[in-house]
Amino acid sequence: MSQKTLIVLIGPTGVGKTELSLRLAEHFQTGIVSSDSRQLYADLKIGTAAPTAEQLNRVPHYLVGTLQLTDYYSAAQYEQEALAVLETQFEQHDVMILTGGSMMYVDAICKGIDDIPSIDAETREIMLQRYESEGLEKLCAELRLLDPEYYKIVDLRNHKRVIHALEICYMTGKTYTSFRTQQKKERPFRIIKIGLTRDRAELYDRINQRVDIMMQEGLLEEARSVYPYRELNSLNTVGYKELFQYLDGNWELPFAIEKIKQNSRIYSRKQMTWFKRDEEIQWFHPDQEKDILDYLQLKIKK
Incomplete structure (x- = not known):
């Protein structure tokens, strides 16, 4: 295989990107670069559905848990760091996988972002x-x-x-x-975009269940541990900001949980609106794993 290939696996929150990305990485014997802007923060494991210890043992992950809550970080920094990871990993692998739901971070790698100066x-x-x-x-x-x-x-x-x-x-x-030139940057690797989608009712049910599981796993305790930093941009995030309202005494806990589910569903719609503008994305249901692999093999051979 002469050309290096980046498989970009995207889709709304709760659609099932994580498990499929792991199986694809195992199939291609490669690693995963996260494009989730909140999984970068080491203290936000539960609320961001960061890879578990077992998942990290299955497949090497990059740009997960590398920041502290108080660290300043931008999409421009992400572009630079992710491209550096890919450059290094492509020395060992012909295929790498990028996955996550942060639309701007996906675009930073696939299209590039403008060279805007960092603010002192x-x-x-x-x-x-x-x-x-x-x-x-x-x-x-x-x-x-x-x-x-x-x-x-x-x-x-x-x-x-x-x-x-x-x-x-x-x-x-x-x-x-x-x-803001908005000119697409050329990359030294091929990009194949796979989008995952589900029927809206099915997706919403998965999102609701996912929030319940997060609460069982200790999301409230995680929110309480980062509560002193609640004004930081890193915590302006669905799951935390609703529980902060509970910790402030403004909301009852069941209401805060319902608001997490509601805001997660709203965010999923925003993600799909963003992704649907991209005609390069080939869409599949997550259960169509064989079709996805056949499509990838065909594209990679070209």
Whole structure:
């Protein structure tokens, strides 16, 4: 096999990516690179459905549990680190597998993201203080003056995106728009995209069961252990933010659990909306393992 191949296994939360990715990795005798933005954090094992010790023993995994909650991390850093892992692993393997539900991280590897400068700690702190003291509305008005093009398309309710654009403006003296070329980057390997999908009722039932299992496995205790860090971006995540409402005394526990299920279902719909835009994805039901393998073998031989 002359060309290296990255199999990208994607689909909504709860669809069954984990078990199939393990079997595919065993079939191709290779490893798995995670594209889950929350599985990177070592303290979020249960709530992110991170690979278990048994699964890690079955197949080597990369970019799982490598960060602390307080670590700053971006999609640009992920792109750089994941590509470095792939470069090293492709020296030993002809096929590697990328799997996870973080849409932006998948795109970072398959398409690349723009080379936007990293923000220094001083600028980040200044902008955070301004947001807390002046409010979002004033920062939006400022963005309208400094970068009117981005102002027209950004979600003005998303303070993180507004702040980030202003950080770029102040750090570089250029507009955030000027860094957003959105040109697809060439990769030194072939990419084959496999999407997993289920009937909506079937998927929702699996999501509900998955939340119940997480609670049985100790999700509440995990949430309680990270509760002191609840304001961090790493914990702005379904499963934790609902349980924080319970720990705050705002919600009863059964209601918080139902909200986790509801928000997980909503997130699954967002994922599918994102993925459906990509015409390169070949869709299968997770039970169609033989069809998936036949398809992969055919594509890899080309």
